[in-house]
Amino acid sequence: MTTAALFTGDRVIIAGVTKRPELNGVAVIVTGEAASAGRFNVQCADGRVFSLKLQNLRHEPPQPPQSQPSQPQPPQPPQPQLPPSKQPSQPPPSKQPPPPHASVELPSSLRDAPILWSLAFVWPKGCGFVESFSGKSGRHGPAWYARCVADLVQTRSRARAADCFLVHTHGSICESHRAALERYWRAALRGHGSLFVEAWGGRGGP
DSSP states (O other): OOOOOOTTOOOHHHHHHHSSGGGOOOOEEEEEEEETTEEEEEEESOOOOOEEEGEEEEOOOOOOOOOOOOOOOOOOOOOOOGGGGGGGOOOOOOOOOOOOOOOOOGGGGTTTSOEEEEEEEOOOTTTOOOOOOTOOTTTSSSHHHHHHHHHHHHHHHHHHHTTTTEEEEETTTTHEEEEEEEHHHHHHHHTTSSEEEEEOOOOSSO
């Protein structure tokens, strides 16, 4: 606090008065200079007027700015807590469609024309025609190759119902086995297309 300069209207605090100590700390307003040199007239809030020396008046310390009361925020509704068993699960990743079967691109003028598929039913050299059609003997005998022919016939006949399949079998296959193969492959057609079986000449193994 300072007493360097006082002006009419200043708010000051009385301090250091010994004759009337009860005035110390009272806030007053300067109303002007008194007739006596070095004194100022001051007025209390209750209307009393005093003439005090300059050294007994102290500027009132500045009051800190009043902060505006913050507006209360409306309460947020509580978020519902789901039990672990009912937490929303992430959607399963979409399954990509399997790649289409490899096929031969035909000219647009021939795409609707029936196709004659010429297939050869053979198996590795040295493997006799003794494997059952159940596939229990593995992937090396004639039965496994017969299933390969059936899969191709089934897949292509579904895509192109007007196609025809001609399967050439080796002459070493007996008539009963060849008839069984023809029934097996015809069943793969599922009512689409047509299939014929022809035997090669020669009786030796492939």
